[in-house]
Amino acid sequence: MTERIPQTSSTSRRNLLFGAAAVSAGAFLTACTSNENNASAGTGKQQAGGVDDKPGKKVTIGFAGPQADHGWLNAINQNAKERAKQYEDVTLEITEGSNDTAQQIGQIETLINKKVDVLVILPADGKALTQVGLKAMRAGIPVVNLDRVFASQQAYRCWVGGDNYGMGLNAGHYIGEQLKDKKNAKVVELAGIDNLELTRQRTQGFDDALKNYPNIKKVGRQAAEFTVESGQSKMAGLLQAHPDFDALWNHDDDQGVGAERAIEQAGRDGFLMVGGAGSRKVMDTIKAGNSVLKATVLYPPTMSASAIDLARALGQGKGVSGMAELEIPASITLYSAVVTKDNVDDYLPTGFN
Structure with a gap:
């Protein structure tokens, strides 16, 4: 499992623990906008409460992640793809993924040039890719920074990751x-x-x-x-x-x-x-x-499905159901639930291969 968010532990704990009352990433992000229907979570099996799958403004989301050379990273890619398929109004432009920073920067720049509406980026190296995150934001493309954090908060609109x-x-x-x-x-x-x-x-x-x-x-x-x-x-x-x-x-x-x-x-x-x-x-x-x-x-790979939810909300100018604010949060830290024989059936749908 390759490197993720390089925050100090105190910083991580101070981030918004959105969903700490819930017990997994599949439930942590209840919705982007209010709704009537439920949709299955990133794996396509579990139900994530409150996801608004009613078609709205069409949004093109660019997704750039690292090479899926680890079970968790492969699950990140799969969760993003499956989540995007649930939305009639979402088009997902996904890169092949690379652990080479120069190659990943090139892939992201291609997505910027395509003028996607929102970018979801899990950088191979957060520090090394900060400049391309800044480039996207300056081009008016909001960035959802997934897991490995960029070195500057100006390089992303929202960060979503594990604790x-x-x-x-x-x-x-x-x-x-x-x-x-x-x-x-x-x-x-x-x-x-x-x-x-x-x-x-x-x-x-x-x-x-x-x-x-x-x-x-x-x-x-x-x-x-x-x-x-x-x-x-x-x-x-x-x-x-x-x-x-x-x-x-x-x-x-x-x-x-x-x-x-x-x-x-x-x-x-x-x-x-x-x-x-x-x-x-x-x-x-x-x-x-x-x-x-x-x-x-x-350390839930369903975070990428939640990142797609957030990217869609950003592209449609919407907020998150259940919160008073009109905008989505700037930072979301997932809860690290302990799975035992007593509760494993609740988490089986989120398990990755």
Whole structure:
């Protein structure tokens, strides 16, 4: 899973937690304008309350994301496409996606030259693509900045993304509650890429949560690379170094596939595992209840479907239902819900492959 919003944890928490009362991105953005009908969410399966699918002013939305070389990133693209299909008044101009910043800048400039009405951009590198965001805004094309934030607020009209600090915080509190009565409990952490701000935020949130449980000590940490292979090799190292622990928090469900392989090969159990992001495979495993994997903390790729909703509202000059303001918010931070066997059926439609 590649880099996302490089905000400090305090900044992230101060952003508008629109939908914190809801439990997933599929429900966090209830509507752009009031309506009578419901439409299914980004996957085309779940129902997102309050989406206004009554045709209005025609809007052309340009969508530019990175290369879908990770399950979560592929889900970002699919959610955007499926959401746009629900609207008769939306035309989606989508780029191939690239992790090369120069190529992505060129793709966005092409969309600007086509004079699309609104742009939705998930930049491969927020800082590097700030200038092209500014160029679009100066051309009168509002930008919905998805997940990885631009370096200047002038480069976007609205930012929509996940809460990395909140992921760690909620994972830590879940584990803490499971182990609060165990004396001298031990936990280990399988992190993501350490030079990414998102990884540091997830670890900080996790560590802060554990401060509330003096009986729990984090005894080991390894940084993987958000891939199956790295998850397997780094988890094997953790298992070898720590023959006894009570819980594992893994930052990413894709690398968690490799972590599970290492755990099975080592014949280890007797601890609980918490994942991160919300893949369908992980949710199916949680529901089956026959693995050390007991929960996952969401980083919802349905945010791209919500970005399409917001872009459509911007193009039609509308606001968000349920809010007093005439304009859409400037910043929306998604809630990192914890999915367990008790609530997994509610989240299965949002799980990504």
